[in-house]
Amino acid sequence: MTSPNAPHSLLVIVPALNEEGAIGGVVRDIHQHVPGVPVVVIDDCSSDSTIARAREAGADVLPVPHHLGVGGCVQAGYKLAWELGYQYVIRVDGDGQHDARDIPRIFETLKSTGCEMVIGSRFAEDNGSRTGTVRSLGIRFFRFVLRPVLGKPVHDPTSGFVGVNRRALEVFRQSFPLEYPEIEALVVLQRRRFRFEEVPCRMHPRTTGRSSITALKSLYYVVHVLLGVFVNVLKFDRRFHRGQRGRGAGG
């Protein structure tokens, strides 16, 4: 196992809720493609045998005492990684949609570019990944909304296949969106003028369990995320203008 305090130490975190059918395979795939890298499954109070399956497959488990949602679980993983001294963290979903073969690519991009976040993107290249019509429309909509906010295009803003370095960890352990965190997390980083990159990744269709975003929740999702983006942009503008005034007064 890699020591947490090694210069390029990596931790893979896997948030999971009732994923007993997929979690064992996810953990084994990660161990196969990034051997020696510790895997922590953050169990969001599953009612099935997710914890047992994860431990059998060789993962450590961070069991949260009650349901926190994906954002709360991911933040718990970031806090743990920060405390243990890891330099990089890659999040992989517990439902088997992310391909562990892409983890080394995300890790290499994190190390070589020095940017704070690397997103595994379905659409950075045409790699045959397909998504549902509603989700596809949502992704297009958020691409359009985020383009001026982030100052550069993002192809797959809803991807949960994300790697971060220790600078981003320091931010996210203190402030991380708790519901539907992927898009808001990008804006949180942008507020601090951090950089992100996208690398093309394969995504598999979900084989077991259910998505947390159902058709009925889609509208709530859009409103919630838009509000989160708007609030974060306001916070950024206030800080930015305060900084400008400070520089103006000083100069």
Next chain:
Amino acid sequence: MDRLLNVVTGVSVILLVMILISVRRAHIRVEYSVTWLLAAAAMLILSLAHPLLEGFRNLLGLPDSPLTLFLPAGGAVLIMLFRFSVIISHLRDDNIALAQRVAILEYHLQHLRDHENQEA
């Protein structure tokens, strides 16, 4: 109108007594009782002091006195709901942070146990 004012006076007194008893028995914290007390006191005063109620009605340009009477009560309810939303948000944040801390401590504890078992 008089009957309505008497009912409001009675309800205000009951509300005041209930709040004070709840505070005394620590069922409600003092800081959360203030808005309730102010709303109940305002309704009590307005229902007892007719000239004051009329003065308010004229000041606000309202068509009738009952509306003037329930306006402070409605405003107080809105303020309280907002306060509750703020409090719930804080409590939820604290709760999530605590749950994360418990999970991390449990993780460390499990590792210590595993380490001890390996040594034994």
